[in-house]
Amino acid sequence: MAEPIISTSNLELYYGKFKALHGINLSFEKNQISALIGPSGCGKSTFLRCLNRMNDLIDGVTITGTVLLNSKNIYSPKTNLVELRKKVGMVFQQPNPFPFSVYDNVTYGLKISGMRDKSQLDQVVEKSLRQAAVWDEVKDNLYDNALSFSGGQQQRICIARVLATSPSVILMDEPTSALDPISSAKIEDTLMDLKKEYTIIIVTHNLQQASRISDKTAFFMQGKVVEYEQTTKMFTNPENKQTEDYVSGRFG
Amino acid sequence: MIGKAKYSKDRGFSMDNQKLAKQLMKKSKTARYERMGKLGSLAMLLLIMVIVIGIIVFVTSKGLTMFFSDHISFKDFLTGTLWNPGTKTPSGHPAVGALPMIVGSFLVTILAALISTPFAIGTAVYMTEISPKRGAKILQPVTELLVGIPSVVYGFIGLSLVVPFVRNTLGGSGFGILSGTFVLFVMILPTIVSMTVDSLKSVPTFYHQASLALGATQWQTIWKVVLRAATPGILTAIVFGMARAFGEALAVQMVIGNASLMPHNLISPASTLTSVLTAGMGNTVMGSLQNDALWSLALVLLLMSLFFSLLVHFIGRRGSFKK
Structure with missing residues (x-):
């Protein structure tokens, strides 16, 4: 197995007294799409948010264990959160473009890190929007408010916004669950293309989606990883009875 | 009430139907309340509107009196720098x-x-x-x-x-x-x-x-x-x-x-x-x-x-x- 880009060992998370993650050990390889599946409240989104330390924002959260990104522990006190979040981008469940123009949305990450060169910014905008497969739909309206586009387009603008900061890992928290099937399909196509350059970890409730796009799948239950396998094996011949029940739709 | 009629099947179908029809035609208490609520709030709104419009009309008519009855020009009012109504400025304007x-x-x-x-x-x-x-x-x-x-x-x-x-x-x-x-x-x-x-x-x-x-x-x-x-x-x-x-x-x-x-x-x-x-x-x-x-x-x-x-x-x- 190749060197993992991101790996966790014995990662535990408490919301106050409640233990939400019970020692998660997972490694994600470069240029792969890994899917996290499991019933609601199983901790998969919580786990995802540990990987760019978004859980730090919630009061009363305690995290123990390590998360290695390129063999550096991101929970060490020396970690530069700003740099971490540029390396590990995140796309949320609800499309959440800022109420600014498409251009301002995509350049936001670059501008806050001090890039001012207009021609360079223009290049990044075009490149990111092309990668997110939304360039043709927005290129004539780059200065329109991003909220004036459809939900699917907004979500791809959000993906472009993340791509503009050139992260190495992209976390996606149910990125298509608020979208119609056609928009979802477009985003899935986009992800398949993005995998050549980025590592993607995606939380999804849609098992077909996980089986269509992911290379590996982790099945979460009650804060534990029940099984982590190649997706093809997971959906055809899982080791674990619970996994089999879940992927065949017998519960969850 | 409708729920009651629906479940009392033992009283016979036609009787039940008649009762139901009657009930549907009758204005219920809640419908009356709804109407009263709507009328009540509309009345309040109208009263406030009358007061507001009254104030605007009154202030406007009083405010314009000076220009029309006392024949003072808007220009003197808006650009003059001497305020002592009833007297005249050195240059002869009010x-x-x-x-x-x-x-x-x-x-x-x-x-x-x-x-x-x-x-x-x-x-x-x-x-x-x-x-x-x-x-x-x-x-x-x-x-x-x-x-x-x-x-x-x-x-x-x-x-x-x-x-x-x-x-x-x-x-x-x-x-x-x-x-x-x-x-x-x-x-x-x-x-x-x-x-x-x-x-x-x-x-x-x-x-x-x-x-x-x-x-x-x-x-x-x-x-x-x-x-x-x-x-x-x-x-x-x-x-x-x-x-x-x-x-x-x-x-x-x-x-x-x-x-x-x-x-x-x-x-x-x-x-x-x-x-x-x-x-x-x-x-x-x-x-x-x-x-x-x-x-x-x-x-x-x-x-x-x-x-x-x-x-x-x-x-x-x-x-x-x-x-």
Whole structure:
């Protein structure tokens, strides 16, 4: 197995007294799409948010264990959160473009890190929007408010916004669950293309989606990883009875 | 009731049907209440509308009397600088020049808003973004208290503290635009703060999250996303503060010096539309030119407040964003 880009060992998370993650050990390889599946409240989104330390924002959260990104522990006190979040981008469940123009949305990450060169910014905008497969739909309206586009387009603008900061890992928290099937399909196509350059970890409730796009799948239950396998094996011949029940739709 | 009829099958089908039909045709109690509620609230609305329209019509007709009955030109009123209704200026025009008061009103309003806005935004950002807990515990009650203090108290404090302070540091009598500005600054601050807080709170959390997840610091998030998204609300807050400053009479009257002269600096006695109104309204006879001239000032005030509320609507419509 190749060197993992991101790996966790014995990662535990408490919301106050409640233990939400019970020692998660997972490694994600470069240029792969890994899917996290499991019933609601199983901790998969919580786990995802540990990987760019978004859980730090919630009061009363305690995290123990390590998360290695390129063999550096991101929970060490020396970690530069700003740099971490540029390396590990995140796309949320609800499309959440800022109420600014498409251009301002995509350049936001670059501008806050001090890039001012207009021609360079223009290049990044075009490149990111092309990668997110939304360039043709927005290129004539780059200065329109991003909220004036459809939900699917907004979500791809959000993906472009993340791509503009050139992260190495992209976390996606149910990125298509608020979208119609056609928009979802477009985003899935986009992800398949993005995998050549980025590592993607995606939380999804849609098992077909996980089986269509992911290379590996982790099945979460009650804060534990029940099984982590190649997706093809997971959906055809899982080791674990619970996994089999879940992927065949017998519960969850 | 309908539920009962549905389940009493043992009474026979036709009987049941008849009863049901009857029940459906009868007006139920709840339907009557609904009608009464609608009519009641409509009546209240109509009453308020009659009052508002009445005020506007009354002030307008009284305010225009001076121009039509007393044959005074708008130009003399709006551009003249000498205010002593009933007499004439040295050049022979009627001395009803309201320009000093109009300038005075605008000066105190704009200056007070200019000073208040940065303080208000800073306070509001602290209360909502930086330390919401402390904000809710200490600052919220403080701003509410500031709103509740009667304007005569503000004026009194201004008279006993601000006026002597200005006199001792900058010279002059201490009465003037500057003292008025200071008093109004404190008076409109809570209005702007509380409305800015509301508009900052209405910025959805997912904007914060998106910004932080892109590697922004908290300060960058506040500056580049939250304040920007809340700009229409903040502008509305400032306009409301300005409307309050423009219309404030008593506290301003106590510190501004009440000289109907063109203000040539910030520490010379001046006057505003409202201060001239409160000072003069007890001393004129209904129907006299002096009285009509005051009504004209009132009309200017009314038009300005209409302008402020139009401005608020305009900003609100331009700036509404999806939550």
